[in-house]
Amino acid sequence: MARSVTPRRKALNTLIAWAAGLLIFFPILWTILTSFKTEAQAIAAPPIFLNFDWTLENYAIVQERSDYMRFLWNSVIIAGGSTILGIIVAVPAAWSMAFVPSKRTKDILLWMLSTKMLPAVGVLYPIYLMFIQLGLLDSRIGLVVVLMLINLPIIVWMLYTYFREIPGEILEAARMDGASLKAEILYVLTPMAVPGIASTILLNFILAWNEAFWTLNLTAVNAAPLTAFIASYSSPEGLFFAKLSAASTMAIAPILILGWFSQKQLVRGLTFGAVK
Amino acid sequence: MGRITLEKVTKSFGDVQVIPPLDLEINDGEFVVFVGPSGCGKSTLLRLIAGLEDVTSGTISIDGNDATSVPPAKRGLAMVFQSYALYPHMSVRKNIAFPMRMAGLDQAEQNRRIESAAKALNLTDYLDRRPGQLSGGQRQRVAIGRAIVREPAAFLFDEPLSNLDAALRVGMRLEISELHNRLATTMVYVTHDQVEAMTMADKIVVLRAGNIEQVGSPLELYREPRNTFVAGFIGSPKMNLIEGAEAAKHDATTIGVRPEHISVSAAEGLWEGTVGVSEHLGSDTFFHVHGTGLADAITVRAGGEVHMRHGDKIFLTPDPEKIHRFDQNGLRIG
Numbered sequence: 027m028a029r030s031v032t033p034r035r036k037a038l039n040t041l042i043a044w045a046a047g048l049l050i051f052f053p054i055l056w057t058i059l060t061s062f063k064t065e066a067q068a069i070a071a072p073p074i075f076l077n078f079d080w081t082l083e084n085y086a087i088v089q090e091r092s093d094y095m096r097f098l099w100n101s102v103i104i105a106g107g108s109t110i111l112g113i114i115v116a117v118p119a120a121w122s123m124a125f126v127p128s129k130r131t132k133d134i135l136l137w138m139l140s141t142k143m144l145p146a147v148g149v150l151y152p153i154y155l156m157f158i159q160l161g162l163l164d165s166r167i168g169l170v171v172v173l174m175l176i177n178l179p180i181i182v183w184m185l186y187t188y189f190r191e192i193p194g195e196i197l198e199a200a201r202m203d204g205a206s207l208k209a210e211i212l213y214v215l216t217p218m219a220v221p222g223i224a225s226t227i228l229l230n231f232i233l234a235w236n237e238a239f240w241t242l243n244l245t246a247v248n249a250a251p252l253t254a255f256i257a258s259y260s261s262p263e264g265l266f267f268a269k270l271s272a273a274s275t276m277a278i279a280p281i282l283i284l285g286w287f288s289q290k291q292l293v294r295g296l297t298f299g300a301v302k
Numbered sequence: 303m304g305r306i307t308l309e310k311v312t313k314s315f316g317d318v319q320v321i322p323p324l325d326l327e328i329n330d331g332e333f334v335v336f337v338g339p340s341g342c343g344k345s346t347l348l349r350l351i352a353g354l355e356d357v358t359s360g361t362i363s364i365d366g367n368d369a370t371s372v373p374p375a376k377r378g379l380a381m382v383f384q385s386y387a388l389y390p391h392m393s394v395r396k397n398i399a400f401p402m403r404m405a406g407l408d409q410a411e412q413n414r415r416i417e418s419a420a421k422a423l424n425l426t427d428y429l430d431r432r433p434g435q436l437s438g439g440q441r442q443r444v445a446i447g448r449a450i451v452r453e454p455a456a457f458l459f460d461e462p463l464s465n466l467d468a469a470l471r472v473g474m475r476l477e478i479s480e481l482h483n484r485l486a487t488t489m490v491y492v493t494h495d496q497v498e499a500m501t502m503a504d505k506i507v508v509l510r511a512g513n514i515e516q517v518g519s520p521l522e523l524y525r526e527p528r529n530t531f532v533a534g535f536i537g538s539p540k541m542n543l544i545e546g547a548e549a550a551k552h553d554a555t556t557i558g559v560r561p562e563h564i565s566v567s568a569a570e571g572l573w574e575g576t577v578g579v580s581e582h583l584g585s586d587t588f589f590h591v592h593g594t595g596l597a598d599a600i601t602v603r604a605g606g607e608v609h610m611r612h613g614d615k616i617f618l619t620p621d622p623e624k625i626h627r628f629d630q631n632g633l634r635i636g
Contacts, residue, residue: 193385193387195383195384195385195387196387196388196389196390198354198383198387199383199387199389199448200389200400201353201373201374201375202352202374202375202379202380202381202458203380203401203404203448203452204375204376204401204404204452205375205400206375206404213400214389217389217391218389218390218391220391
């Protein structure tokens, strides 16, 4: 028997869903609202919700004080570059684990994931020293490589789950049809895996975009992305909440818009394999 | 050309040997069917020939050349899979063109072969559709089309009809036989359905647990099964196998009589029993006879007009010329 849902029950469910949604979204909403307040109103107690003097002043000051476009461009390069590099490395890796697994494949996958359990600060020293020696400090290429490595386990795992869903017989058919390994990956596997690869790219881009630990520690001026742009507004001479909020809003806006338009892909990517 | 020779081929998965040392010769242009119950190693054997699995030891040669370590792409064989294994993101045309694209054939030649294959397989109207928009039978035809255009040395079929409904299966069976007559290319066909084996094969290879039980033409297998396994596997309904005193009369441990070689009477005969289930097919009637003291049930074929009810007394007389005799090891005598 199907569960019957009374209208009252349905209304209650809707209400709870909205409440949960708003609760999760509230910090972002509050940041956006604060960015339109004056500094005094931003720290007013009790807090003012909507009834304040809406102003764009903070945005003007932020624009004046720092070059938003430069930070934005760095973010795009670092997030985009690390994602592309990660996909190039992860597709063959995930392919071999999904289609020619060995006895140790599961162990390798778990080991890869286990590296995510180590706190990043644990390897800060060695990486920092390597960066000094290689002259990579405050360089975009250095960050691209580090963020790629940081997110690689997740990319491999996601692609692995996607590839596992592709019937092996189709790849065998390609082999029988005379396809080389390269042709097999290029013309058969990749097109079939496009939805999976797209969600992986998207999720990884977002992760890299929001990554703050390495981007803050390994950059100063030249390669500083939007995370550094936000951080520069929490200065020792006092917190300027309104300006900080304006900077934050500007930093998250691009990724928020990207996420909004690709919701469907993202949800599919995150719940993949749970339901068929 | 498509002569395939297997010499002392074995295959093990870990410690489990699924194919014990096996020799087999498939002649050019032959339609060879591997048949056996599930898990008998017939698909593994086909995949070894295809190169999709590596042999553990032994050699496979194609047209006299050692192909044991040649990758599947280079063996010049085409395979049709049970699941069709079409490329879902490509149109029918592109699916069929794929092997030619991989071989680097020029566009005009590709188009010529696609058109001719599509015409032969009734796919002309579907060339621009995706596999997802086709029925099972059409998909199977696309898979066959993709195999034909390569002009392979041999076709390998891995239970290609088992996903189709009964009516379609009979139709496709004829189409594949027709195709073999037209192309005269070697075909190796795997099935668990002995009817497919009997109707299509030039040569049947009966497998059990990786061992070849018998190789021969359908009628050889039907008339002179080498052992009780082949006797029971080939022919439908199955041969009646009788042990004990009745077999001893014929100087054998087991005797076998096919249902169609037993005559039925309501009045007199050699063996007496009662009718159990009767299956009326219109042209024939099959009676399952109990209480003969020979075996649990004896199956007999009678004409479609013979009517006997459940529980009726029935007399059976086997045709003495058609009694198969087997020794204590289940091997044929004489």
